[in-house]
Amino acid sequence: MKHHFSRRDFLRTSAALAAVPVLSSAGLAVSPNGKLRTAHIGVGGMGGADLSSIASHPKVEVAALCDVDLDRLNQAKSQHPQAKIFRDFREMLSSLGDTIDAVVVSTPDHTHAPAAMSALNHNKPVYCQKPLTHEVFEARQLRLVAEKKNLPTQMGIQVHSSTPYRRAVAMIQSGMIGKVSRVYAWSNKNWGYDGQATPAEQAPPANLEWNLWLGTAAKRPYAPHVYHPGAWRKMIDFGTGTLGDMGVHIFDTPYAALELTAPKWAKTTCRKPTGVGHPEKNIVEYEFPGTKHTTESLLWTWHDGAFAPPKGEALDLPSLNLPDQGSLFLGEEGQMLLPHVGEAQLFPQEKFRDYQRPEVDGADHYHQWVDACLGEGKTSAGFSYAGPLTEALLLGVVANRYPETKLEWDAERLEITNLPEANKLLRRTYRDGFEVAGL
Numbered sequence: 001m002k003h004h005f006s007r008r009d010f011l012r013t014s015a016a017l018a019a020v021p022v023l024s025s026a027g028l029a030v031s032p033n034g035k036l037r038t039a040h041i042g043v044g045g046m047g048g049a050d051l052s053s054i055a056s057h058p059k060v061e062v063a064a065l066c067d068v069d070l071d072r073l074n075q076a077k078s079q080h081p082q083a084k085i086f087r088d089f090r091e092m093l094s095s096l097g098d099t100i101d102a103v104v105v106s107t108p109d110h111t112h113a114p115a116a117m118s119a120l121n122h123n124k125p126v127y128c129q130k131p132l133t134h135e136v137f138e139a140r141q142l143r144l145v146a147e148k149k150n151l152p153t154q155m156g157i158q159v160h161s162s163t164p165y166r167r168a169v170a171m172i173q174s175g176m177i178g179k180v181s182r183v184y185a186w187s188n189k190n191w192g193y194d195g196q197a198t199p200a201e202q203a204p205p206a207n208l209e210w211n212l213w214l215g216t217a218a219k220r221p222y223a224p225h226v227y228h229p230g231a232w233r234k235m236i237d238f239g240t241g242t243l244g245d246m247g248v249h250i251f252d253t254p255y256a257a258l259e260l261t262a263p264k265w266a267k268t269t270c271r272k273p274t275g276v277g278h279p280e281k282n283i284v285e286y287e288f289p290g291t292k293h294t295t296e297s298l299l300w301t302w303h304d305g306a307f308a309p310p311k312g313e314a315l316d317l318p319s320l321n322l323p324d325q326g327s328l329f330l331g332e333e334g335q336m337l338l339p340h341v342g343e344a345q346l347f348p349q350e351k352f353r354d355y356q357r358p359e360v361d362g363a364d365h366y367h368q369w370v371d372a373c374l375g376e377g378k379t380s381a382g383f384s385y386a387g388p389l390t391e392a393l394l395l396g397v398v399a400n401r402y403p404e405t406k407l408e409w410d411a412e413r414l415e416i417t418n419l420p421e422a423n424k425l426l427r428r429t430y431r432d433g434f435e436v437a438g439l
């Protein structure tokens, strides 16, 4: 008998459709008009740039904005008047549910993992600023959960998708400088601080939710110019020093090009730790297991602050005029200098004079993630890549708490094997009331 579609059927189907979110071809929820509804956590500073870059995608609808600083929140709201606003990202995620599709995290480093994991726990794809996390354990957990849920993710290392960096990766992988035995990477920035945590204790300004800004970190009084905005980079409980800030950009190309995994050990040369701020200048050495692009193992040396750039004599290339930030690959058949940011230079110059550089297309790192959320293509710096890169970097940051000590690393067990007391620095205990499932 032919089935007639009754009014009751129609109502039943409409109710079901209303309850089931519209899915993109990636199987993710999107708004009924096919747009990706984004929610942004941290909308001042870099968060403002992230917001404009994501919003410039024609299929994005900015649905929600969250910031603990009311002035910054209002500024972003003036650009996106239709967006709902929040001070607490936990409230935003739980109250908006399926009316948002994807989350952007642009807070200080210590809040990356709590915010990103909370978004993943709500099954939202995440774009998260660099470095992926503040703690090694958090980087491992974010990667595992993102992989298990198969959600599109991207870490905010936008130069990763630029033409010069992609070209440098292609050149190294073509073997044109031979197998690489050593990498130097450096930044002359100084995100160090040898002062006290509260040099001038003050009541927090009225626009700032200080307790929410502290988030998972232990409670302490507010002090001006030490934490918010930006200065938190120098403080061990919130930022990751120059290595975490710039190293993550500058390590990225060598790490990707050489297809590195986890280091065998890390050792830092710096001043004695104070327990408050990161050291002002550091030399961090690593050894990585060899890959098909390297010699049997790879030595990696990072210089920052007044230790950067490394001296030419140390590099055996005394005539080289090094930029303030960049990396240098020493291969068996030549060297590549990669400034941050720009095209690579090759040495010896005569040898590579007629070398034809590969044609490579860059991409918009932000739009790549939006497209992946909408089911088109994949991201290039998803948490499967960003997690291990961040773990390696953060091991070097932990090493600045034990100057001149080689920290032997068992990545599989997430353990420093020769100095058990250092393992406590791999994972923070979250403050009561700020716990996050999975962390």
Ligand SMILES: NC(=O)c1ccc[n+]([C@@H]2O[C@H](COP(=O)([O-])OP(=O)(O)OC[C@H]3O[C@@H](n4cnc5c(N)ncnc54)[C@H](O)[C@@H]3O)[C@@H](O)[C@H]2O)c1
Pocket (backbone or CB within 6 Å): 041, 042, 043, 044, 045, 046, 047, 066, 067, 068, 069, 072, 087, 089, 106, 107, 108, 109, 111, 129, 130, 131, 156, 157, 158, 212, 213, 215, 228, 229, 230, 231, 245
């Ligand atoms: N990819 C890049 O080129 C690049 C450049 C600069 C900064 N960054 C990264 O961006 C992040 C932010 O850096 P910044 O210089 O903009 O710092 P910032 O302190 O200037 O800004 C952080 C913003 O987040 C807000 N915020 C802080 N805690 C919050 C919370 N719990 N919930 C919601 N909002 C919160 C602040 O009020 C502020 O608006 C850092 O992780 C940094 O490493 C990346």
